[in-house]
Amino acid sequence: MPDIIQVLRRHGIQATPQRIAVAEYVLAANTHPSADEIWEQVRRRCPTLSRATVYNTLKLFVDKGLIKLQVLKEGTVVFDPRVDAHHHFIDVDTGKIYDVPWKALKVSGEKALRDFHVREYQVIMRGRKRRK
Amino acid sequence: MPDIIQVLRRHGIQATPQRIAVAEYVLAANTHPSADEIWEQVRRRCPTLSRATVYNTLKLFVDKGLIKLQVLKEGTVVFDPRVDAHHHFIDVDTGKIYDVPWKALKVSGEKALRDFHVREYQVIMRGRKRRK
DNA sequence: AAGCGGAAGTGGACATCGTCTAAATATCGA
DNA sequence: TCGATATTTAGACGATGTCCACTTCCGCTT
Structure with a gap:
């Protein structure tokens, strides 16, 4: 898990505790979680994490190509740790x-x-x- | 256009002025409108039309197979008058x-x-x- | 024709998703 | 250490969608 920081850096993302926590969760997910699901889960380990930070962080991860945004559900987008085509x-x-x-x-x-x-x-x- | 009533009946939908107005708009659309776009447009001809009625009507149309719900946009579903596969x-x-x-x-x-x-x-x- | 009962429509409250802003805090480099 | 920059935070806000209670409409029976 310490190389999460390296993964972030390789994608041009400055590592912060909040970003590391979000990355640890979303990169290990085998589901396709929504932003609020991610917030709820990561907050259990990092209770001060704000909703805006999760949204900002996920947007940043998508922009940097670390994860992919998918339009698959009604009402919300989901995030996919697999960025290769499938x-x-x-x-x-x-x-x-x-x-x-x-x-x-x-x-x-x-x-x-x-x-x-x-x-x-x-x-x-x-x-x-x-x-x- | 009077046969809109027939189209509704053939799908097991009781015709009402509101449903006819929504059907006229959505069946003629060559775009893929959202519920609120439909509400805004149809309201110009039928100003008392309520938002809840539009949502109820569209759900009914989908259930009866008159139109199809598609998850193609972030943040909202859209409605497709073409029900054949494409x-x-x-x-x-x-x-x-x-x-x-x-x-x-x-x-x-x-x-x-x-x-x-x-x-x-x-x-x-x-x-x-x-x-x- | 009157009245009854169910179906449909209405307006507004409510929940969720996502964005934005201003202020506070953390981080990095000189 | 200090200052500039980047990040986080809480809450306000708008948009989408659901739900509820109430009203209105419509068909059917007598």
């Missing part, structure tokens, strides 16, 4: 978001779109997760 | 949402996903629209 599956019953590896799907035709210069894309799937 | 392209400069025909892209591999039963999917692309 797809998403959303369980219609629970609302849970699952990562789908980039190579699991193949999309073709996007190059032929005349009117659009596609910078990035992903497939968003909705359905039910099979119970094991 | 993809979306979002201009990163303007935020504008464009429809991309289903047949323009081909996605393969979703059947092989072991853990997920995919009910529906779409490709969401972000980039810049080419100026004509």
Whole structure:
């Protein structure tokens, strides 16, 4: 965990106790938490942490490429510690978001779109997760 | 336009002046309006229309399959009069949402996903629209 | 036609998400 | 150490969406 500071520095982010706490939580998350969920969780270890700091910090992390903002839920954006390209599956019953590896799907035709210069894309799937 | 009433009835929706006004607007939209945008526009013709009615009406339309709710924007959901499957392209400069025909892209591999039963999917692309 | 009961509409209170600002605090370099 | 800069904080604010109690409307029965 001490190399969290190094990770921040490599992304051009000055390390502060608040930023370290947020980074530790969000980078280790295997869910896709919202800003207020992150605030609530990190505040348990760092009770003076303010809401504005969490929002500022997450925005900074996104700008610096440490995490990625995703529009996957109604009403709020979520943050994704995986910044490499991948797809998403959303369980219609629970609302849970699952990562789908980039190579699991193949999309073709996007190059032929005349009117659009596609910078990035992903497939968003909705359905039910099979119970094991 | 009188057949808006027929359209509503075919979807099991009792026609009222408010619902007709909302349906006329949203079904003719070639944008992807939010609930409050719809409220603002329809209110110009129907000034007593309340905000709660617009939200209730849109939810009813979605439940009855007349329109589709889409999670494409930060902070708000939008409504799509096209209920057939299609993809979306979002201009990163303007935020504008464009429809991309289903047949323009081909996605393969979703059947092989072991853990997920995919009910529906779409490709969401972000980039810049080419100026004509 | 009158009255009843359910459906629909209304206005406002309320909760949540996100932004902004001014003031306080911490940090870094000289 | 000191001062300039960066960061954090608390709270106000606006926007989105839900909820509630009350009113109004509409169809149906008698």
